[in-house]
Every structure is written in C-alpha cells, then in structure tokens.
Amino acid sequence: xxxxxxxxxxxxxxxxxxxxxxxxxxxxxxxxxxxxxxxxxxxxxxxxxxxxxxxxxxxxxxxxxxxxxxxxxxxxxxxxxxxxxxxxxxxxxxxxxxxxxxxxxxxxxxxxxxxxxxxxxxxxxxxxxxxxxxxxxxxxxxxxxxxxxxxxxxxxxxxxxx
Amino acid sequence: xxxxxxxxxxxxxxxxxxxxxxxxxxxxxxxxxxxxxxxxxxxxxxxxxxxxxxxxxxxxxxxxxxxxxxxxxxxxxxxxxxxxxxxxxxxxxxxxxxxxxxxxxxxxxxxxxxxxxxxxxxxxxxxxxxxxxxxxxxxxxxxxxxxxxxxxxxxxxxxxxxxxxxxxxxxxxxxxxxxxxxxxxxxxxxxxxxxxxxxxxxxxxxxxxxxxxxxxxxxxxxxxxxxxxxxxxxxxxxxxxxxxxxxxxxxxxxxxxxxxxxxxxxxxxxxxxxxxxxxxxxxxxxxxxxxxxxxxxxxxxxxxxxxxxxxxxxxxxxxxxxxxxxxxxxxxxxxxxxxxxxxxxxxxxxxxxxxxxxxxxxxxxxxxxxxxxxxxxxxxxxxxxxxxxxxxxxxxxxxxxxxxxxxxxxxxxxxxxxxxxxxxxxxxxxxxxxxxxxxxxxxxxxxxxxxxxxxxxxxxxxxxxxxxxxxxxxxxxxxxxxxxxxxxxxxxxxxxxxxxxxxxxxxxxxxxxxxxxxxxxxxxxxxxxxxxxxxxxxxxxxxxxxxxxxxxxxxxxxxxxxxxxxxxxxxxxxxxxxxxxxxxxxxxxxxxxxxxxxxxxxxxxxxxxxxxxxxxxxxxxxxxxxxxxxxxxxxxxxxxxxxxxxxxxxxxxxxxxxxxxxxxxxxxxxxxxxxxxxxxxxxxxxxxxxxxxxxxxxxxxxxxxxxxxxxxxxxxxxxxxxxxxxxxxxxxxxxxxxxxxxxxxxxxxxxxxxxxxxxxxxxxxxxxxxxxxxxxxxxxxxxxxxxxxxx
Numbered sequence: 001x002x003x004x005x006x007x008x009x010x011x012x013x014x015x016x017x018x019x020x021x022x023x024x025x026x027x028x029x030x031x032x033x034x035x036x037x038x039x040x041x042x043x044x045x046x047x048x049x050x051x052x053x054x055x056x057x058x059x060x061x062x063x064x065x066x067x068x069x070x071x072x073x074x075x076x077x078x079x080x081x082x083x084x085x086x087x088x089x090x091x092x093x094x095x096x097x098x099x100x101x102x103x104x105x106x107x108x109x110x111x112x113x114x115x116x117x118x119x120x121x122x123x124x125x126x127x128x129x130x131x132x133x134x135x136x137x138x139x140x141x142x143x144x145x146x147x148x149x150x151x152x153x154x155x156x157x158x159x160x161x162x
Numbered sequence: 163x164x165x166x167x168x169x170x171x172x173x174x175x176x177x178x179x180x181x182x183x184x185x186x187x188x189x190x191x192x193x194x195x196x197x198x199x200x201x202x203x204x205x206x207x208x209x210x211x212x213x214x215x216x217x218x219x220x221x222x223x224x225x226x227x228x229x230x231x232x233x234x235x236x237x238x239x240x241x242x243x244x245x246x247x248x249x250x251x252x253x254x255x256x257x258x259x260x261x262x263x264x265x266x267x268x269x270x271x272x273x274x275x276x277x278x279x280x281x282x283x284x285x286x287x288x289x290x291x292x293x294x295x296x297x298x299x300x301x302x303x304x305x306x307x308x309x310x311x312x313x314x315x316x317x318x319x320x321x322x323x324x325x326x327x328x329x330x331x332x333x334x335x336x337x338x339x340x341x342x343x344x345x346x347x348x349x350x351x352x353x354x355x356x357x358x359x360x361x362x363x364x365x366x367x368x369x370x371x372x373x374x375x376x377x378x379x380x381x382x383x384x385x386x387x388x389x390x391x392x393x394x395x396x397x398x399x400x401x402x403x404x405x406x407x408x409x410x411x412x413x414x415x416x417x418x419x420x421x422x423x424x425x426x427x428x429x430x431x432x433x434x435x436x437x438x439x440x441x442x443x444x445x446x447x448x449x450x451x452x453x454x455x456x457x458x459x460x461x462x463x464x465x466x467x468x469x470x471x472x473x474x475x476x477x478x479x480x481x482x483x484x485x486x487x488x489x490x491x492x493x494x495x496x497x498x499x500x501x502x503x504x505x506x507x508x509x510x511x512x513x514x515x516x517x518x519x520x521x522x523x524x525x526x527x528x529x530x531x532x533x534x535x536x537x538x539x540x541x542x543x544x545x546x547x548x549x550x551x552x553x554x555x556x557x558x559x560x561x562x563x564x565x566x567x568x569x570x571x572x573x574x575x576x577x578x579x580x581x582x583x584x585x586x587x588x589x590x591x592x593x594x595x596x597x598x599x600x601x602x603x604x605x606x607x608x609x610x611x612x613x614x615x616x617x618x619x620x621x622x623x624x625x626x627x628x629x630x631x632x633x634x635x636x637x638x639x640x641x642x643x644x645x646x647x648x649x650x651x652x653x654x655x656x657x658x659x660x661x662x663x664x665x666x667x668x669x670x671x672x673x674x675x676x677x678x679x680x681x682x683x684x685x686x687x688x689x690x691x692x693x694x695x696x697x698x699x700x701x702x703x704x705x706x707x708x709x710x711x712x713x714x715x716x717x718x719x720x721x722x723x724x725x726x727x728x729x730x731x732x733x734x735x736x737x738x739x740x741x742x743x744x745x746x747x748x749x750x751x752x753x754x755x756x757x758x759x760x761x762x763x764x765x766x767x768x769x770x771x772x773x774x775x776x777x778x779x780x781x782x783x784x785x786x787x788x789x790x791x792x793x794x795x796x797x798x799x800x801x802x803x804x805x806x807x808x809x810x811x812x813x814x815x816x817x818x819x820x821x822x823x824x825x826x827x828x829x830x831x832x833x834x835x836x837x838x839x840x841x842x843x844x845x846x847x848x849x850x851x852x853x854x855x856x857x858x859x860x861x862x863x864x865x866x867x868x869x870x871x872x873x874x875x876x877x878x879x880x881x882x883x884x885x886x887x888x889x890x891x892x893x894x895x896x897x898x899x900x901x902x903x904x905x906x907x908x909x910x911x912x913x914x915x916x917x918x919x920x921x922x923x924x925x926x927x928x929x930x931x932x933x934x935x936x937x938x939x940x941x942x943x944x945x946x947x948x949x950x951x952x953x
Contacts, residue, residue, distance in 0.1 A: 041450055044872035075183065096174075098181055102188065103416075128880075133880070134364065134879060139910075142841060
C-alpha cells in the first residue's frame with residue numbers, strides 16, 4: 001500500500017492504494033466519491049469518466065499511483081459554486097437526458113470535455129464523441145439534444161412530435 | 163393545457179438532481195461497518211462433473227474469512243421458479259433443482275462453484291485463484307434441437323430429457339387450424355431466429371447482506387426491480403426466513419430491463435453468509451460476471467405459417483417455437499415463451515384460428531428469462547415479418563394487407579382466439595399517423611435519390627400489440643403463476659398537508675418519483691412538490707409486486723389512485739364536519755374543500771391538520787389521522803399498440819445498414835408525463851434497433867460464451883442510432899383502470915425489430931435482390947452482404 005494524494009474537485013485528498021488499484025476504485029472506495037460509476041471491466045462503457053488534469057479519461061484505465069499529485073474533477077465537482085446544476089447538468093434535466101442515472105456521471109464528464117474542446121459541435125460530432133459512453137436507457141436522442149442545447153444551439157427541430 | 167406538476171404535464175424529473183451531481187445511492191455505494199467481500203468462483207466449462215474442490219491453500223491466504231461450497235448449503239432450498247407450465251398433455255413441466263452453489267455438476271459457464279469471503283475484494287479474488295478444482299468435462303448441449311435428440315447429454319441427470327415442456331395453445335384448436343391451412347388459397351411460411359440477447363443494464367448487479375444477531379433480523383440491499391418478490395422467494399423458498407425478520411432494500415437501481423426482476427443465487431448467498439458470519443457480506447458483479455450470470459433474453463427459433471383466403475384475409479396462423487431455458491429455470495422463464503408470447507399471436511389482426519406450439523429446452527447455457535418485452539417482441543417479430551413476406555408474395559401493399567386484416571376501431575372489445583380480450587385500440591389511426599409523420603408518400607422520391615448515390619433505400623413497417631398491466635391474479639393463478647400480480651400504495655397525509663406515498667412499484671429509471679407525485683397532486687389539487695414518493699424498501703412499503711411488463715402506472719398507479727380516493731373521501735367527511743355541511747355537498751378543487759354553491763370553504767391543510775389535531779372532529783364516528791392503503795388487482799391486461807416505420811439505406815458494397823429515420827406512433831392510452839413517455843419509447847427503440855442490427859449473444863459448440871464483454875457484444879452506441887420521431891397523440895384510453903393508461907416501457911423494443919428487418923428486406927428487394935426474403939437478426943454488414951451475394 002502506498003499513500004496517494006490528489007487534488008479532487010479543488011480539495012487535497014489522500015488514501016491508500018496498491019499498485020493495482022484503479023483510479024475508479026480509489027475514488028469510490030478510498031475517497032468515498034461514489035458518483036463515479038463502474039459499469040464494465042474492459043474500459044468500454046465510460047460510466048467512470050473523470051477529468052485528470054483537464055483531460056477526460058476513463059478512470060478504470062488509470063492506476064491511482066500513476067496520477068499522484070494530479071488535479072482530478074469528478075461529477076461531484078461539476079455543479080455551480082452555490083450547488084445549483086451547471087449549464088450542462090441543467091440541460092440534461094431539461095431535455096430528459098437521463099433515466100436510471102447510472103451512466104450519467106460519465107456522460108456529463110465526457111460531454112463537458114467535448115464542449116471544452118468544441119463549443120458548438122454538430123449532432124454528428126456529439127454522437128461520435130460520446131461513442132465511448134454507453135447508455136442503455138435513453139436511446140441517446142435526449143442526451144444528444146441536451147449536449148446540443150448546453151452548447152447554446154437550437155434543438156427545437158429535434159423535439160419529438162407532440 | 164395541463165397544470166404544471168399535474169397529469170399530462172412534462173414535469174422535469176426531481177430525481178435528476180441527485181443523479182446529475184453524483185449523489186444517487188446505488189447498491190454498490192452502500193458500505194456497511196465490518197463488511198466483508200464475496201468473490202464467486204465460477205465454472206469455466208459449460209458442463210462438468212465436480213470431483214473435488216480443495217480450498218485448503220486458499221483458506222490459508224491473507225484476509226480470507228471463510229470459503230463456502232455447496233456442502234454449506236445442505237438443508238437450504240434451491241433458487242425457486244415462479245411459474246409452472248402445464249404441457250399439452252396436461253402434465254407439469256420438468257423442473258430441476260437450482261442450487262445456490264453448484265452441487266456435483268456445473269451446467270453452464272458462470273455457474274457458481276465456491277465463494278471466498280475475505281476482508282477485501284482483492285484478497286477474496288486472489289484466494290479464489292488458489293482453489294484447486296477437479297472438474298471432469300462432460301459433453302455440452304448448446305443447440306436446442308440437438309438437445310432434444312435421444313442421445314443428447316442431459317443437462318440434469320434426474321430429468322427424463324432436456325425438454326422442459328411441450329406446450330400447445332390452444333390445443334383444442336389444433337385440428338381446426340390444420341384444416342384451415344389445408345384449404346387456404348395461399349400460405350406464407352417463415353423460419354426465423356429471435357437471437358439470444360443480454361439485457362445489460364449499465365449498473366451491474368450488487369448484493370449486500372446484513373444481519374443483526376441481537377434481533378435476528380436480516381437485511382439484503384440489492385439491485386432489484388421488485389424487492390418484495392425477492393423477499394418472498396428468498397425468505398420462503400431458499401433460506402426459510404419469515405417476512406418480519408427479512409428486509410429487502412432496492413435503493414437507486416441503474417436500469418433493469420427485466421434482468422433485475424429475478425431472484426438470483428448471489429442475493430440468497432450474501433443474506434445467508436451474513437447470518438453465518440454475523441457481519442455484512444458484499445458482492446459486486448463485474449461486467450464479465452454479469453454476462454455469464456444475469457439471466458439472458460429471447461433465444462427462440464420459430465417456424466411461423468400464415469394462411470390466407472383468396473381475398474387475402476388471414477384465416478389461420480400456426481407456429482412452432484423452440485425456446486431456450488438455459489441450464490436452470492430462472493424466476494419467470496417458463497411464462498415468457500408461453501403466456502407472454504402465445505397470447506399475443508393474434509397481433510392487431512382478425513385471424514380467427516391460431517395454434518402456437520412451444521418446446522422449452524434445457525441447454526448448457528446461462529438461464530434465459532424476461533428481457534424488455536418478454537415474449538411479446540418474439541410474437542410481434544414473427545407476425546410482422548410473415549405478414550410482410552405474405553404481402554410481397556401476393557404482390558399487395560404491406561400497409562393495405564395489414565389494414566384489410568386489422569381489428570377495426572368499432573370492433574372493440576375484441577376477443578382473440580388466443581384467450582385475451584383487447585379493450586380498446588384504433589390501429590388505422592396509428593398507422594395513418596406513422597405514415598404521415600414519416601412522409602411515407604415521399605419515400606419513392608427519396609429512394610430514387612439514394613439510388614443515384616449508389617445506395618439502396620427501404621421502408622419497413624410493423625404494427626404491434628402488447629399486453630401490459632400485468633396482471634389479473636386469478637387469471638395468472640390459473641395459468642401457473644405462483645404469485646399474485648396486484649400492486650399496492652399507501653398514501654400517508656401528514657398534519658401540515660404534505661403527503662408521503664409508499665408504493666410497491668419500483669423505479670429504476672422510469673421516473674416514478676416525479677410521475678406518481680403528479681397523479682396525486684392532480685387529484686387533490688396541490689403542488690406536486692408537496693408529494694414525496696417512497697419505494698424500494700420492504701420495511702416501509704406495503705406488499706407489492708414491483709416493476710416489469712410496463713405495469714407500474716397501469717397497476718401501481720391504479721393502486722395509488724384508489725388509495726388517494728380513499729383519502730379524499732375521508733378528507734371530505736372531515737371538511738363537512740368543519741364546514742357544518744353535508745358530506746354530499748362538499749367539493750374538492752384546487753386543494754380546497756367548498757360547500758357546493760356557497761363561498762364556505764376550508765383548504766387542504768386545514769383538513770389535514772384537523773385530522774391530526776382532532777379538537778374539532780367527529781371522534782364518535784371517525785378515527786383521527788389521514789392515511790390509506792389500497793391494493794389494486796387489474797381485471798384485464800392493457801393493450802398498447804402502435805405503428806412503427808423504419809427507413810434505411812443499405813450500402814450494397816459493404817452490406818452496412820444505416821437507419822435514416824424511425825417513426826413511432828403509439829397508442830398508450832392517457833399519458834401522465836409526455837416527456838417521460840417519449841424517453842421510454844426512445845430507449846425501447848434503441849434496444850430494438852440494437853437487436854435488429856447489432857446485438858447477439860454467441861456460444862460456441864462447447865458452450866463457451868464468446869460474446870462475454872463489451873468488446874464482443876455490440877451494444878448500441880450514440881453513433882449507431884438515429885433521432886427518433888415519436889408520437890402518442892392517438893389515444894384510446896384503457897377502459898378498466900382509473901387513469902385510462904396502458905403502459906409504455908416495452909413498446910419500443912417490441913415494435914422496432916420487425917420494422918428494421920422489414921426495411922432491410924425492402925431495400926434489398928427494391929435493389930434487385932429479389933431472392934432475399936429474410937435475414938436473421940442482427941442484420942450485420944456480413945449477413946446482409948452474404949444474403950445479397952448468395953447465389
């Protein structure tokens with residue numbers, strides 16, 4: 001066991017990690033940040049996406065010891081300072097971009113990284129970027145709509161017929 | 163315009179805030195003081211005799227607390243099956259024992275053999291590797307027809323064969339059906355596979371067992387769609403723990419789709435081990451484990467025949483289906499290919515004679531049970547494929563052939579020859595709506611444009627019916643269900659007028675916390691924010707049967723309406739007393755009780771306060787308090803229906819299918835929250851499109867699971883699916899539940915696979931590949947290309 005110290009959501013946090021301990025397990029089990037979810041064991045589903053030094057990564061592909069000292073942002077650090085939902089989170093609620101909520105943290109973290117890289121993505125770009133995040137509930141329609149809306153684009157033409 | 167927060171409003175979901183901020187509380191987020199970790203050692207072979215299990219080296223390893231094998235479960239019951247099917251000879255199905263841990267034999271890859279309990283999960287996993295197993299390989303059976311041959315290896319030595327049951331429905335109609343085929347002007351037949359799928363909710367299963375020895379209380383936290391069902395099955399049949407000593411909690415659950423209905427060995431194990439060790443025991447499934455331990459879905463092989471007369475009227479349907487049960491009978495497995503499938507074979511049509519034969523077969527594979535739609539997608543796929551094929555053979559428009567044979571709007575209620583009575587529907591209306599929204603009239607021009615680009619465009623139609631709102635208890639009891647299928651609700655009005663609801667329905671993505679509150683708020687006329695929904699804990703909710711079969715609003719919502727009406731009736735009595743008026747004159751509107759025709763009124767909170775501070779209260783005739791419980795047992799199923807249209811483009815060089823557009827026009831009856839209903843349809847469509855184009859669970863001939871991870875099992879991803887056009891404006895309200903609702907959770911997964919495959923066939927036919935009349939799902943590029951290029 002080795003002590004690992006990270007800056008998580010702006011706070012310095014430490015815990016013990018074996019050489020094999022994944023960042024996803026370290027966040028969940030050692031630091032108690034259970035918002036990061038683990039949906040697979042082959043780095044396919046994206047439920048565990050967090051930001052490490054500003055980059056979106058699947059935290060199940062990172063060893064905790066390898067990111068000693070890194071700046072990590074998890075879903076718990078995404079809301080506005082007053083606790084209200086940020087623009088992207090609010091768009092997910094407004095456009096029903098989540099159902100069971102399990103893939104949601106990874107989806108929000110990935111989408112926020114997309115918007116940082118590409119502030120006005122096309123629908124095809126959103127779908128391509130989120131290809132590494134699996135959602136079984138929503139059929140993606142409303143996730144894509146939420147991300148487009150969060151980027152300030154008009155999504156009225158993707159509104160389902162009433 | 164519906165009032166915000168009331169019935170009919172697209173109220174935003176209150177549960178979203180916790181999910182969007184990482185504050186959901188899923189089972190794996192629960193860690194109890196003193197918790198130990200369980201790791202299941204599972205069979206790597208499909209069929210084998212267990213000679214020895216040597217755990218001595220593993221037991222000596224760091225952190226190991228105890229290792230369990232089958233011998234620790236002597237005197238403990240097996241995992242029970244909840245549905246008994248009677249075969250066509252009147253005999254009960256063959257029902258093998260399903261031990262918690264494998265006894266003597268392993269019967270599928272993933273069958274649990276031993277469990278290591280250790281201080282940490284890593285220690286448990288390391289120790290499991292040190293268990294010395296001597297398992298003698300036995301020949302495995304994977305293919306269903308091979309499993310029924312006389313010399314096939316038996317999955318269960320104590321059974322007479324691998325045949326679970328041979329079911330005929332309606333057996334008495336068989337001769338008449340055969341006669342109709344003999345005299346038919348035209349017969350269309352089709353052999354097809356409804357492939358094995360894996361539900362894959364994104365949250366893997368988790369179980370945490372806890373035990374309080376001082377009070378002899380057991381608690382199980384589990385990823386379940388129906389905690390009361392788990393308590394019933396595990397308490398009564400496996401562990402022998404009475405209900406008052408067993409609490410089952412299903413907190414936030416990350417999707418279910420059927421796979422989390424069933425009672426699993428791991429749940430019983432963790433509850434049992436916690437009692438043995440007197441400390442909490444936690445098991446978290448890895449995704450790899452989920453692939454080989456969650457119940458799978460579908461896996462039917464069918465021959466369907468449709469008889470038509472000279473005027474193209476459907477005269478009879480005959481089917482023969484082989485249904486894979488896997489190695490053991492999962493909780494509701496036997497009901498899926500029978501009552502959830504055979505009863506839907508009439509579809510939307512007036513076919514007078516139907517005979518359905520189903521042979522359920524044991525194989526050395528993971529057990530198969532209900533997956534989104536459960537039996538109804540299998541029925542719809544057969545029917546809508548064979549109708550399409552018939553239209554092509556007869557040279558008639560597939561829309562017109564369907565319309566000609568539709569049960570017409572003025573023919574409801576309509577009793578089908580497969581034992582169900584549809585209460586309402588208007589199939590022409592949904593067909594019209596779909597054709598309009600998909601611009602079917604403009605298809606020919608679009609196909610021409612595709613052709614110029616070297617692509618083949620096709621349009622596929624499917625019209626589905628499903629039976630939801632499961633189910634009348636007396637009926638399902640006659641059909642072999644070993645449980646009732648009512649639902650319950652308690653409405654607890656608090657002194658200040660806020661309301662706490664306790665429901666037996668469970669939400670794992672459906673948004674009940676929002677929609678159930680809308681229903682109650684609307685009935686009373688208060689703000690939905692005053693209504694809180696509690697679910698998922700047997701300790702505080704009334705006995706309920708949980709969520710599956712699109713039943714929550716139709717059955718659970720009806721219980722809620724019933725209980726709320728009881729509350730309102732009592733509140734009116736209190737109001738009458740306070741207003742010194744006759745109860746008959748009291749009207750409730752917008753949260754205010756008024757004496758009809760006067761300005762005398764008392765508001766909701768005034769009445770609720772009087773109920774709990776009964777200073778001015780008719781104590782001689784009425785109890786204080788304002789809390790009511792209701793159970794609702796439906797008198798019939800509900801019958802959502804709809805028309806689905808899929809437009810595809812096929813690349814003739816690669817066989818790749820692209821979905822250009824998908825239109826769903828559903829009749830769900832009345833709708834409480836349109837936003838949520840549309841989301842349910844979107845999700846169902848993605849799963850149906852996944853089945854049609856991507857997903858397939860593959861076993862090799864030795865019973866190895868080839869598609870055992872997301873690297874091999876193709877889940878639909880954001881760039882595999884289109885935007886959907888969904889509509890629910892065609893409304894024929896359900897006639898027998900108070901909200902007039904039908905259920906919307908499964909429709910998308912039921913109607914879309916045949917629409918997609920019909921579209922692919924249409925594209926190929928239009929492209930000159932007239933020899934291609936069927937492609938089995940998934941219509942992968944290799945399959946489509948091979949079909950096009952078959953000589």
